[in-house]
Amino acid sequence: MTPPTVQVLDRNDTAKPAANTLAIADCDVHVVPGDQKKELFPFLEKRWQDYMATYGMRPRQGYANGPAYPKGQPNAARRDAYPPGGMPGSSLTFMREQHLDPLNVQMAVLNPLRTGQGMQNLEFATAFSRAINDWQVAEWTSKEPRTKASVVVTYEDTPAAVKEIEARAGDPNFVQVLLLSRSAEPFGQKRYWDMFEAAAAAGLPVGIHAFGYGGAPVTGGGWPSYYLEEMIGHAQCQQALLMSLVMEGVFERCPDLKIVLVEAGFAWLPSLCWRMDKLWERMRDEIPHVKRRPSDYVRDQVWLTTQPMEEPEFKPHLLDVVKWIGWDRLLFATDYPHWDFDHPDHALQVRVTEEQQNKFFLQNAMDLYKPRPVA
Amino acid sequence: MLDPANSGIILRRIRNSNEFVVVTTAAPTFAKAPASPLPAGGICCDLHPGVQSNDVLLPYLEDYWADTVVQRGVHALDTIGYPVNAPLTCRPDWRIAGAKPGTSLERVQADALDTFGLSHAIANCIYGVQLLFSEDMAKAFARAINSWIAAEWLAKEPRLRASIVVPTQSPEFAAEEIDYWAQDKRFVQVLMIVMDEMPLGRRNYWPIYEAAARNGLPVGIHAGSAYKNPVTPVGWPSYLVEDYGAQSLAFQSMTTSLICEGVFQKFPDLKVVFLESGVTWLPAHLWRLTKFWRGMRSEIPWVTEPPWEVARRHIRLSAQPLDLPDGEAAAATLERICEHMRSDEMFLFATDYPHWQYDGMQALPAGLSQDLIRKMMIDNPRATYPRL
Numbered sequence: 225m226t227p228p229t230v231q232v233l234d235r236n237d238t239a240k241p242a243a244n245t246l247a248i249a250d251c252d253v254h255v256v257p258g259d260q261k262k263e264l265f266p267f268l269e270k271r272w273q274d275y276m277a278t279y280g281m282r283p284r285q286g287y288a289n290g291p292a293y294p295k296g297q298p299n300a301a302r303r304d305a306y307p308p309g310g311m312p313g314s315s316l317t318f319m320r321e322q323h324l325d326p327l328n329v330q331m332a333v334l335n336p337l338r339t340g341q342g343m344q345n346l347e348f349a350t351a352f353s354r355a356i357n358d359w360q361v362a363e364w365t366s367k368e369p370r371t372k373a374s375v376v377v378t379y380e381d382t383p384a385a386v387k388e389i390e391a392r393a394g395d396p397n398f399v400q401v402l403l404l405s406r407s408a409e410p411f412g413q414k415r416y417w418d419m420f421e422a423a424a425a426a427g428l429p430v431g432i433h434a435f436g437y438g439g440a441p442v443t444g445g446g447w448p449s450y451y452l453e454e455m456i457g458h459a460q461c462q463q464a465l466l467m468s469l470v471m472e473g474v475f476e477r478c479p480d481l482k483i484v485l486v487e488a489g490f491a492w493l494p495s496l497c498w499r500m501d502k503l504w505e506r507m508r509d510e511i512p513h514v515k516r517r518p519s520d521y522v523r524d525q526v527w528l529t530t531q532p533m534e535e536p537e538f539k540p541h542l543l544d545v546v547k548w549i550g551w552d553r554l555l556f557a558t559d560y561p562h563w564d565f566d567h568p569d570h571a572l573q574v575r576v577t578e579e580q581q582n583k584f585f586l587q588n589a590m591d592l593y594k595p596r597p598v599a
Numbered sequence: 600m601l602d603p604a605n606s607g608i609i610l611r612r613i614r615n616s617n618e619f620v621v622v623t624t625a626a627p628t629f630a631k632a633p634a635s636p637l638p639a640g641g642i643c644c645d646l647h648p649g650v651q652s653n654d655v656l657l658p659y660l661e662d663y664w665a666d667t668v669v670q671r672g673v674h675a676l677d678t679i680g681y682p683v684n685a686p687l688t689c690r691p692d693w694r695i696a697g698a699k700p701g702t703s704l705e706r707v708q709a710d711a712l713d714t715f716g717l718s719h720a721i722a723n724c725i726y727g728v729q730l731l732f733s734e735d736m737a738k739a740f741a742r743a744i745n746s747w748i749a750a751e752w753l754a755k756e757p758r759l760r761a762s763i764v765v766p767t768q769s770p771e772f773a774a775e776e777i778d779y780w781a782q783d784k785r786f787v788q789v790l791m792i793v794m795d796e797m798p799l800g801r802r803n804y805w806p807i808y809e810a811a812a813r814n815g816l817p818v819g820i821h822a823g824s825a826y827k828n829p830v831t832p833v834g835w836p837s838y839l840v841e842d843y844g845a846q847s848l849a850f851q852s853m854t855t856s857l858i859c860e861g862v863f864q865k866f867p868d869l870k871v872v873f874l875e876s877g878v879t880w881l882p883a884h885l886w887r888l889t890k891f892w893r894g895m896r897s898e899i900p901w902v903t904e905p906p907w908e909v910a911r912r913h914i915r916l917s918a919q920p921l922d923l924p925d926g927e928a929a930a931a932t933l934e935r936i937c938e939h940m941r942s943d944e945m946f947l948f949a950t951d952y953p954h955w956q957y958d959g960m961q962a963l964p965a966g967l968s969q970d971l972i973r974k975m976m977i978d979n980p981r982a983t984y985p986r987l
Contacts, residue, residue, distance in 0.1 A: 296898075408834060410833045410835075410836050412837075438833055439834075441828050441832065443798055443852035444793075444794045444824065444828060444852065445793060445794040445798050445853060446795070446797035446827075446828050447798070448855065448856055449798075449801065451895065451898060452891050452892070453852075453855050456887055456891050459887060460832055460849075464836075465833050467831075467836075468837075468841060472837060489883075489887050491887070492851075495880040495883065496880070498879060499844055499847060499920075499922035502956075503843060506686050507686050507839060507840050510838055510839055532887075535889075536939065537886065537939075537941060538939075541939050
């Protein structure tokens, strides 16, 4: 899989475990099967193994072998994150040495991305995502208690997603349900409701990670030209889906639902809430099912991961934004092993109290995900 | 720019250095809101004359197109973005019995120009020309609307100015329309909508910016969609609140597009004015855009300075709707947003008549500093629109 042109860097001599390093939870870590045949095929029916070989993944975008917008780095990965002979995020041993140990990661939430989500063939997508879930347990969470898996679901096929959530409910290997943000329709719409209700009933937060293949253009005004624009556009995408969840009344219907917006920034949230509150006030007759102010639902039921960290022109302005959002709502994430990785030593470039720091880097995530040991 | 006394932030200088660290964050102190009398002679940068029906445009359409409208029964081009009876579309006390909002010059004079003591107001006609699929029909409607504005509004009310409606379906036709009306100094701006067929920075649209620049006109980009793409990046929503909410997301995307495509490198004198865009999303979006530019600027090497610098020089925003918290916090938050933007020169006063964004005279939040009020109502519009 590794393109021959990728120049891999060996920086591991610089990564030394430090006993007194700040303890963190990393709420966005990406893993991928190192050897699909050996690791994944035991969990995937022969029919779908053959299908993949013959027809490929076929997402809702045109290229068979890569993303619509070529990434900033090969495989969007850090050059030093390639384990010997493998893809970034494919080796537990390597990840322990490079990431989990030296950064003192207490909990790493695994968000596999190449999982069948967003594929056109929903039957295949369902089989593939189920296999990915089994694989996460077999190769990661059962071997390394600091890692916790996400229940990957075929969100465009709600009954299949519900079935998968119910199958994993109560399993301490899993701490959340994982969706990708670029869905076919806004996530608040009726066709998705059973999925959110199933997640709430299972006590699993729903992480919605940037990317995916919904089919709609990246902006409300068509397709932009650059990868840079696609990346920045994740913030607009997440705002749109959050607005949909609020305005369709999903939070009202599911008071136990917890949503985690992953890898799309957070500084946009206060402005969006002010805007939604005004619109709700003005046109409540259009959305009588939304009983409370939009910002109240967001305050109670929404969390956001921090990477890529917001960097104001004047750094302390970040404190305004976090105050508007709440110090208890942000979950630190590195995005390991991707190229735009945030290191905990550099992510928070303002002086904060010890309590704020602890919440930001660790406690908010522990309170939300409540990781339990696997028996 | 940062006012430590009112920011909730206490700074301490690092010894032997010019850098500061934040040592305490106290709750910001919001000044008790006194009434803000608006100064006379203010400039409203976004006001909407209404088109009652295609009938009013018939005298201004070429014969072929007037016949087409009648023979084919071409419907009024109102869009789903502003349903006539929706609360957003018109303030209750600004509604006109038996007619669409904004269709009466007398009411515009009484409700907006006189009430707010305006020296000028810029009329932005939001009629769904950009939605048409025929370039020729769009060209005909744009010409008719501009002719109608000149004859029925500008000629009758000296305080009014207007924006040139252009058929963006054909940038070539749009440029012709700009050159034609630019000779009339009462047209002070070119008007586009934020969600068109493709992102507005794309080279497809550059003939429009070139025509605007050669005539010394800013380009106003108003909320609205040609509805040729779903209004959100995740498809069509269910409700008007989402459609309208998504407008500010599109303005974020178009900020990205205009800057990344290099429009402001190509047209260094061009100013773009976002109309009805919301304003408080701006600094957060530019932080993100600048951060990604740092990481990926090799992809757009023509952008040689941080996007927030480019935005400060080239982008202006009309200040209704104001996406701010309620009550006393509103004014303080808007001033805070100016601090985040490190500029108080970007926001322009607007009544957004007849849309229902506020009641009474509260077009600006109570308690805003007189300095910022004056900038938004007078200085910033004058600096933005050379023809005023």
